[in-house]
Amino acid sequence: MGKKEMEVVKNLDIERYMGRWYEIASFPSTFQPKNGIDTRATYTLNPDQTVHVLNETWSGNRGFIEGTAFKADPKSDEAKLKVRFYVPPFLPIIPVVGDYWVLFIDPDYQYAVIGQPSRKYLWILARNSHLDEEIYNQLVEKAKEEGYDVKKLHRTQHSETPPEIDAAASDTRGIWWIKSIFGK
Numbered sequence: 001m002g003k004k005e006m007e008v009v010k011n012l013d014i015e016r017y018m019g020r021w022y023e024i025a026s027f028p029s030t031f032q033p034k035n036g037i038d039t040r041a042t043y044t045l046n047p048d049q050t051v052h053v054l055n056e057t058w059s060g061n062r063g064f065i066e067g068t069a070f071k072a073d074p075k076s077d078e079a080k081l082k083v084r085f086y087v088p089p090f091l092p093i094i095p096v097v098g099d100y101w102v103l104f105i106d107p108d109y110q111y112a113v114i115g116q117p118s119r120k121y122l123w124i125l126a127r128n129s130h131l132d133e134e135i136y137n138q139l140v141e142k143a144k145e146e147g148y149d150v151k152k153l154h155r156t157q158h159s160e161t162p163p164e165i166d167a168a169a170s171d172t173r174g175i176w177w178i179k180s181i182f183g184k
Contacts, residue, residue: 012079021125037157129158
């Protein structure tokens, strides 16, 4: 028997969704360093209603990649987005597009569950780098209800004081990206 179709947030207020989100937990993936800490995403609304995406993580140096998110179906009220990144980050020539579905967001836009149709990727995001354990468990349960194997979730480590860009050396050559391909 196939898995049930995922429920996706409807009528997402994209302007309220903008800003910084911290990765609280995620499924390990080949495109993120295994030892990355303080992982976060910053979303900025562009004049054409697409979203500028800045994903950052630290593993000694700051690793980052920038992309653009847009509605998969502009006529739909569902929060099904596509995100386009160009790789490798140091020579952005190959477009890579992935699904970004908002499966849950609280009424105050403080925490969210993000997934995609194959259920290979899952993120729990929050506006703060630390999330109350009870809320975290509720979000994990929501992911489980959507058919995710939540045993694969990995909690993301965060510093007490998240780094600022100016205070961190950046990996401008994309070495983190190359290492992540090999699971480092």
